[in-house]
Amino acid sequence: MLTFILTSAVILLTPGPTNTVLAASGAVFGLRPARHLPLAEAAGYMIAISAFVAFAALVKDLWWALPALKILAAAWLAVSAVQLWAASPELQGAVRSGAFTRVFLTTIVNPKAMIVGTMMIPQASIDEMALKVATFVLLSSMAGLGWVALGSALPGSLRRHSYKGAACILGGFSFLALSSALA
16 A cells, blocks of 8 residues: 555656646635645546546457547647636636636546556455545645645746646647557
């Protein structure tokens, strides 16, 4: 279990799509207003990892399943990048209302959930699977709060450009996911 916890911590602290959105939201809204967003991350990971665990054997046998999931992830990341690019940090109320959903959906398609659900958990017993999913979800909440705090600690001159920067990063992740699916 210690190996699972340490591996999970490394995965969750590695920059990725969800962490990018969390940090950008922390930068735009500040720590206090964005502190609930790691709950969206936790819910997204719980659903996605559980689904990947449940269907790991099925996905392994379908040659087209992994590329299809990557294309779906690439599409969502591209849409999210466009939305973030167009979003004005000055319209915080309107932007904030969609932040929870954006974090949740970005986490659902995050490749990290696929890695955890298909490679780190499937060989475990039912009880161990449940414990590992719960542990990952708890760790994701703590790491997510760290990413929000990191974004909120950025200097003001960078904070106002955080959504544009996040859009570029998500666009890059979208391109990588699409390239990986087509390879």
